[in-house]
Amino acid sequence: MDLVEVEVNEPTEEAPQATSESEAQDIVDTIAECGSDVLRAECLGAQVTPTAELFNAEELSSGEGMSSKEQASVIEGSSIAGAFRIINYVNKPHVIHYYTGLINYEHFNMIMNILGDSVNDLQYYPDKMSKSQKLLEPEDELFLTLMKLRHNFDYFDLAERFQISKSLASNIFITWVNLLYCVFKDINIWPSQSSNVNYEKFKGNNVPSTIIIDCSEFNIEKPSNPVAQQLTWSSYKNRNTVKVLIGINRSGAVIFISDAHGGSISDRELFERSGLIDLLRGGDVILCDRGFNIQDLVAHKNVKISVPAFLKKGVNQFEPNQLKHSKKVSHDRIHVERVIGLGKTYEILNNQICTEHIHLAGRIIFVCYMLANMRPNIVHPLLSF
Numbered sequence: 015m016d017l018v019e020v021e022v023n024e025p026t027e028e029a030p031q032a033t034s035e036s037e038a039q040d041i042v043d044t045i046a047e048c049g050s051d052v053l054r055a056e057c058l059g060a061q062v063t064p065t066a067e068l069f070n071a072e073e074l075s076s077g078e079g080m081s082s083k084e085q086a087s088v089i090e091g092s093s094i095a096g097a098f099r100i101i102n103y104v105n106k107p108h109v110i111h112y113y114t115g116l117i118n119y120e121h122f123n124m125i126m127n128i129l130g131d132s133v134n135d136l137q138y139y140p141d142k143m144s145k146s147q148k149l150l151e152p153e154d155e156l157f158l159t160l161m162k163l164r165h166n167f168d169y170f171d172l173a174e175r176f177q178i179s180k181s182l183a184s185n186i187f188i189t190w191v192n193l194l195y196c197v198f199k200d201i202n203i204w205p206s207q208s209s210n211v212n213y214e215k216f217k218g219n220n221v222p223s224t225i226i227i228d229c230s231e232f233n234i235e236k237p238s239n240p241v242a243q244q245l246t247w248s249s250y251k252n253r254n255t256v257k258v259l260i261g262i263n264r265s266g267a268v269i270f271i272s273d274a275h276g277g278s279i280s281d282r283e284l285f286e287r288s289g290l291i292d293l294l295r296g297g298d299v300i301l302c303d304r305g306f307n308i309q310d311l312v313a314h315k316n317v318k319i320s321v322p323a324f325l326k327k328g329v330n331q332f333e334p335n336q337l338k339h340s341k342k343v344s345h346d347r348i349h350v351e352r353v354i355g356l357g358k359t360y361e362i363l364n365n366q367i368c369t370e371h372i373h374l375a376g377r378i379i380f381v382c383y384m385l386a387n388m389r390p391n392i393v394h395p396l397l398s399f
Contacts, residue, residue: 121388124388136189138185149178159190163381198380204269204270223300224299225262225263229258232258255277257279260383261350265391266391268353268386272290273288282307282311
């Protein structure tokens with residue numbers, strides 16, 4: 015960002031030359047990048063009270079009459095006046111979509127409403143900073159968090175945009191990821207029994223299913239602990255990863271996200287540990303890839319596993335009905351891969367998760383896929399019913 019130098023001349027007794035409205039607006043546009051509300055107000059002829067005039071000079075120098083927090087607020091007040099704020103983009107849905115992945119400000123405000131009054135009573139990581147020490151409004155803290163998730167901006171970048179310190183930007187992100195996780199975790203996204211019956215009654219070209227599942231791995235920085243290195247080493251990705259099980263329904267909505275485990279875990283073991291078995295009911299149908307050898311794990315619940323057909327030993331080709339079934343399963347199963355890819359449009363997942371965030375990896379993944387659930391459906395309605 016280029017800085018604009020504004021030369022201020024000493025006032026004279028001569029009458030100032032009139033400035034047209036268009037010229038004044040040009041000046042405002044020129045200095046807008048400087049982020050100075052004072053200069054913008056002066057160019058439009060508004061009355062501005064400098065911060066120093068709001069307090070007695072002796073009080074400012076001695077700190078008398080003000081707490082240390084109030085003194086810090088006065089010092090910081092002038093620096094955050096023109097910082098990056100969500101309110102500046104209320105009527106710019108394309109900007110909000112670029113920075114957050116959300117459709118518009120109404121969509122953003124919907125998330126604020128979901129979070130409710132809890133945003134006003136946060137205890138900030140790591141030292142439980144109180145609300146009186148906050149420099150950002152709650153909606154701007156959410157804006158910062160969504161920007162970090164969406165573009166994985168480093169904390170120096172976010173600190174410069176929001177005109178706060180790097181450490182504060184980091185603390186805000188960690189605090190809000192935990193808040194979003196706790197609130198979203200309480201939302202029941204598992205389909206009801208009636209919706210499952212509707213799926214079973216579907217008589218189209220697709221395979222009836224309650225849930226379509228697949229595992230996905232996310233790269234992480236190599237841990238320093240040798241045991242952690244071993245647990246997170248993925249022979250499939252040939253690097254250190256964390257692994258989650260993700261399930262969607264046939265309309266493309268995410269209905270299950272497991273906790274994160276080390277990349278060395280098998281698909282079968284992850285399914286067994288995920289807790290998904292407890293949610294299944296008799297008659298449910300799981301659609302998955304051949305790698306999930308889980309039929310024995312759900313047999314006691316009368317749950318059916320639908321996978322592409324296997325070629326038996328000594329058989330060179332599929333029977334026509336097997337080939338037809340495999341094509342139908344593959345046609346449906348591709349949607350879970352598309353939804354997994356949608357979640358990875360949040361760059362924090364598409365890049366290597368840094369050591370600072372490894373302990374939050376599972377929560378970050380969960381939040382990103384819940385946010386992906388709030389975006390337009392990637393499965394056409396005619397293909398899901």
